[in-house]
Amino acid sequence: MENDLGSTGDPGLDRAVRQWLDFDQNAKTAACVREMVKNGAVDELKKCFGARMEFGTAGLRAAMGPGVSRMNDLTIIQTTQGFCRYLEQCFADLKERGVVIGFDAREHTASGGSSKRFASLAAAVLISRGVPVYLFSVFTPTPYVPFTVSHLGLCAGIMVTASHNPKQDNGYKVYWENGAQIIPPHDKGIAAAIEENLEPWPEEYLQSIQQHCFHREVNKCSEVKIVHTSVHGVGHVFVQAAFKAFDLRPPYAVKEQKDPDPEFPTVEYPNPEEGAGVLNLSFALADREGATVVFANDPDADRLAVAEKQPRILPTSKSSQMITFTFANGGVATMRTSGTEPKIKYYTELCAAPGNSDLNQLNAELNNLVDAIVENFFQPKKNNLTPRPDS
16 A cells, blocks of 8 residues: 555455545544554444445534544535536536535544534635535534525525534535425435545646646656655645646655644745755655655745755855856856846856967867857757847
8 A cells, every 4th residue: 555554454444444544634543544544444444444434315414533434525516526426517607606604513533533624625615616604604503504595695605513423523504495304205305426536626726737748748757756845835735736736756745844833943044045954854854765856935935946966066165156168278158147137147268378379269169168168068049948039
């Protein structure tokens, strides 16, 4: 199984667990599943993955926790995706009328689940499809949901509650446009739609950026190892998702910096452009994993620094961002990027041998050197570089 987990000894259970870990984005429930596999808790895993909750006229109701038989982030997303698809089939004006969502006050610390969280996830799914959502801002009595459906003329309502069930339970009730709980055949239609929409839908952003993926087959076979750090910011989850969208192997995440933390405990200044001071943990992880590339986002993930491990062939120094080349004929070329504009600057000189004072010959030799550097090093045609206009 993936993530260096051992097998449960049950191929069907292994497949269910593998799919869960592929789909689940909740760190607590995913970690719980990995721990059960690691500890060989096969009986408990079978309870979590043995049978999916059955959607009926009363919706869903089960204990909160990991797995397809429990109420959790992933099963809420899957259920709402199916419900949304079914509503799209039933109502041509769904995107004009919309849906209301309410929730009670239940929470489950161990799995990170709560009625409010589940309601927000359901709302996000519907909004991603352009469906207007009326989401109560605080917990509310169940009757408020069917009242709102009727009062506002909505297509449906969702109430996240387990009513009078034990505290570890939660539920997902559905109301139709008439303000009543659903009746057959709607329950069967919704259940079938859920089964057809188990994989979480990609975000619009992730769908959109895939138009820029020109080498998907190459990506699938790439063995390049990459380290990524979000420097205690928000980038980790989204970078992992972007790599998956491009069929690239997931980057190694710098554990100490991957989760948002407003204290920025491992860095003095969380700007990846600061270099080694910010990237020390990334470089250490790259050395341990044999990675040759490091990606680093700043905390709001709108800035990206990239470092590639290469043999020390360029004559640079720790105190300079310039690259200087010295040639056998006495030529010296120094190159650097501009700090204020998108351009490359270079400076050249020719240190003539003693006794060689033919200025025309020296100028011609220096010009030839410059032309060779521009053509072979900068490669302006390949890199779409434009020379500075003659002044």
